[in-house]
Structure formats: structure tokens, C-alpha cells
Amino acid sequence: MSDIYYNKSLEIILRAKDKLKGSSICFVSENIFVSQIFLKELLKSIPHLNKLDILYIKPESGNIKIDKIREIEDFILYKPNYSEERIIVIEEIDKLTQEAANAALKIFEEPPYYSIIFTTTTKWNYLLPTIKSRLIRFDIPFISSVVDEVNKKFEDLFFILDFFKYKDMDVFFYLNSEQNNADEINKEISKISNFDENNLGDIINIMKIPISYPENKIKVSFTYFKMWDIIIKISEKDFFVFLKKIATIKSDIETYPFLKYISYLGTVLIRDLLVSQLSSKWKFFWNKPLVYLFGFNNIEANYEESVLTLDYLNNIMSSKVSNFNFEMEIINHFLRIKRCFII
Template identity: 45%
Template sequence: MSDSFFYDTIEKIQSKIEVIKASSMCFVAEDNFILNNFRDELLNSVSAFNQLDTLIIKPSGGNIKIEQVRDVEEFLMYKPNYAKVKVVFFEDIDRLNIEAANAALKLIEEPPEYALVFGTTTRWNYLLPTIKSRFIRYDLSIPSLLVENINRKYGEIAIYFNFFRHYDLGVLLFLNDESTDVSKVKDEVKRVLNFSSNNIDELISNFKLSLDLPYNKLKFSLSYYKLWNILINSDDKEFFYLIKNISQIKNDVENLSFLSNISSLGAILLRDAMVFLNSSKWKFFWNNSLVYFFGLNEHIVNLEQIKDNISYLNRVSTMRLANFNFEMEIFTHFFRIKRCFIRTIK
């Protein structure tokens, strides 16, 4: 367990197991990848736990239903057979429907003396106040050791990886992996950064990559930001021409996944533009390379447009509907972001 990124947190739970029994804890993070990795490490590392005395509850059909809460109640009726502590783990506990939430109140407030109830969520504020008040909240963040390792391995280009802390932890784990070819990654980053409007087709081809592989997601993400590096300074005619080219990849990508990913990346770009307006402190930037990469410091921006479009992009990034016009959504995405940047400072 000493190699775990969550070693300190898990060790604390391990050492305090007798104290925290019969209580409920909710782990909060901004990325489910963090929560899922933490859950697995926690359940596999604490000696008082055993998978045969562990029940994991996941949303079914988008929600956690009252029938699942009844399963938990039945599970907790009896003492553990193989472990010191019975464990219930509610994944995405913000997905409790009203009926299930009301039924879960008592078991969250007063688990049996031989049990622990854990919850995970990326949306703490979506929990009912009555549920929040019954949990001990514990915030999880990207382990500092992971970030330090990547900064040390990749040197000056590590600045282009900061936003993955808020977008995809899997890419950071890939970059940190001992088997990852550092030279290959560095060469690819430099290649993308050197793209221009003269080889836009090659840049757009990176959008067709399968995002199941973290290396492809790295190329996809950097290509999206490099595309904005070109678009943000283009005139109207060139802008619409490039957007038309992007929309033509419709048959080469999974449409909903593509829109979800560029919406998440676009929201990061606009968030940093908004932060730039209000702060000079680099620690508040999710991707501190974006300010000068895109020349945000050289543009007059519309703060109200930025706020509105961050909300719009966040909605698109989580939408589940498959009935939409891909070409129109692509145009809307890029046009909304483009109009946030009013003009270049003379």
C-alpha cells in the first residue's frame, strides 16, 4: 500500500477503524476516476474489510432506487462473517431519488456498530440537506505526488498537462506510468504545438482517434486547444471554413462522445479566460499554459458571455440524448466560444 497515491488517507482510515465504525463518510472529488480508484484501493488495502462483507450500490437506470436501499437494509441486518466491519459503498450517492433518499436517512445516520457506510459524489451540492448533514465529508484531490512525478519527468512541457487534473485522471496516470515512452510523448506535444493553418487537416485527423487509449486522448485534447490557437485569431471567412471542415468528421467519430469531450475542454478554456480577468495568481488556473498559448491576455473578452457559455458547455458535456444535429452542434460550440473574445487589444 505504500505505493498508493492515497496512502495517507487510507492509512488514516485503517488506523482509526475502531473509532469510525458505525458512522458514514462521503468522499467528494471533481472526477469519478479519482473516486473509483480510491474506492478500489480502500477496499483492497484496509485489513478490516473483506469483499464478501462488502456491498457496492450503483445507480440503475440513472438513479439509486428504494429497492436498492432495501437491499442495503437487509445486508446490514447481520454481523460480518469474514471481516471486522461490514461495508456499504454508495457510488454517485447524489443519484438517490427522493424516495430512496428518505429511506436511506436512518441507515446513513446510524449504521450498525459493526458497519461503515461510504458514499462518493462529484456533486456534493446536489445532495439533499438531510443527507449531507448525516455524512462526514472527506474531500479527495489529485495526489500531489502524481503531479510532482509528471513535472519531474516531462520538464517544461508538463505545463500542457495541468488541465488533465480536471478532465481525465487516466491521462495523468498514463503519463506517470513507468512504461510510457517519455520521448515519444514530448515529440508529439511539440508536433501538435507547431501545427498551423497550413496543416489543419492533420490536426483535425487527431479528432478521429479512439479515446479509449489515454495517449489518443492526450493528442485529441492538445489538438483541440491548438485548433483554438488558430481559430481565435482567424477572420470570419477562415473561421467558418475551418468549422465546416470539422463538422465533416461526423461519420468518423462517435458523435455524442465527441461533443461531450470538446464541451468539457471548451469549458476549461473559458473558465481560465474568466480567471485571467479576475486574478493574476497562477495557482487558480486549471491550465496555466492557456493564457499565453491562446493570447488570452491580448483579447477583450465578454465576461457575461463566458459565464453563460460555461453553463451551456457543462450541460452539453453531460447530456445523454442522441437526437441532435451534429453539424449544428459543432457550429454552435465553436461560434459560442469565439464570440466570447470580442477583439484583439491594439
């Protein structure tokens, strides 16, 4: 959809604001960042809304627990101080634990008349039927102009960055902003593309940087893919030495988000490996440079192992449990993907 529909969606919610008091709304989009931008624009456009009358609830360590529902209960006991309404924002409502979801049912069904609950999700079908029945669903259109602007701005580099639009639109919003320098990004990607087995220290250092920032996601993503270009070709002995060294980053990172992010990157890798084996149509690839980087057309894929690995990676990404054994999962992750390639 075009941005005309996106802007109209904002207008619809703003016009209906008074009627929505005492209701719970769920903004559904294909990308978390699209929802965040939409909410930011919406809240900014509500007249006389004071930040003291807004409560933000976000997942912590991958979940929204019952203590956050208790915060909402305390918050909505009181009428707004400076605004016409009290607003509760719950990002990624699909991350509610079972206990939290059950505790939230009454709140979602009957918020006080002076309050509005705004929630977001990219996984509407993951929500419990009891939760869905208490929410007014509102679909947010895709912001197409962002992709077009990035394409114009980065030209040849866009070919490399294209895959981010499928699940990481926050990178596209960053690239479309004035916070970046296309020459610097190009220089970073060129530097990473020249890494070889002697750059293991550089690879590990980049994998330590926080992935909460879009600019870091670009570096980590291409380092991860370049890393695979190196390790699928090395000996088994060197491969396990590499795994041992990668596991040492545990104390320098947030392990749960890191495992989920490399699982996402792994799905891009394996999906395109399978596409290269099953189709010659480039439009189906998520990250076309991977085909060049790995020479997918010259590599035989273990189809059965690839399908199992995709399932494993998707389970990690959708998991609401954060008590993974990091060292074990790192070994499992790389071993599984290595088995997908028949060298």
C-alpha cells in the same frame, strides 16, 4: 496538504473500521481520481476483505438511478460470506437521481450492523440536505507528491500538462506511473501542435478515441485546443463545414461524456481568455500554453459573451440529464466559444 496527512487519513479510517459498521461515510475530495485511489488503498488495506462482499455502484450515462438502490437493498439483506463486513461503494453520490436519492435515505440512515457504506463526491454542496444529514463527511487531502514527481519527470513538458491538475488528476496519476513514455507523449504533443487546416481528418480521428483513458485525454485535450487555434481564424463558411464534419463522430463515441469533457476544456479556454484580459499575472492561468497558442494578449475578448459561455458550459458539465441533441450541442458549443473571440 502533504502526503503525510493523506496516509494518516487512511490510518484513521482503518482504525475506526469496526466502529463505522452500520454507518454511511462520504469521502469528499477536489478530484474524483483522488477519491478512487483513496478507496482502492483503503479496501486493499482492510484485512480479510473478499471481493464477493463488496458492491460497487457507479454512475451510468451520467446518473445513478433507482435500480442501483434496489441492488444495494438486495446486497445488504445478507451477512458477509467471507469477510468481517459487507461494503457498499457508491462513487459520485451527487449523481443520484431524485428518485434514487429518496429511496436511499433509509439505507444511508441505518445500514445493517455488519455493513459499511462508502460514498464519494467532489460536490458536497450539491447533495440534498436529507442526504448530507445521513452521511459522515470525511475530507481526503490532496496528494501533492504526485504533482511534484510529474514535474521532475517531464520538466519542460510539465508546463504544457499543468492544467490537468485542476480537474483531471487521473492524468497526473497516469503520468506518474510506469505505464507511459515521456518521449512518446512529447512526440504526440509536438505532432498535434503542428496541425493546420489540412489536418481536419486527423483532428476528427483523435476526437473519436475514448476519453476514459488518461493517455487519450492528453491527445484529445491538445487536439481540441489546437483545433481552436485553427477554427477561430477560418472563414465562416469553412467554420460551418468543420462543424458538420465534427458532428459525424456521433456514431463513434459516447456522446454524453464527450459533451461534458469538451465543455470542461472549453471552460479552461474561456477562463484563461478572460484572465489574459483582466490580469497580467501568469500564476492565475490554468493552461499557460494557451496564451502563447492563441496569442490571447493580442486578441480582444467579448467579455459579456465569455461570461455567458462559461455559464452554459458549466451547466452542461453539472447536468444530470443525458438526452442532449448531439448535433445541436456541437454547433452550440463551438458557435458560443467563437463569439467570445473578437478577431
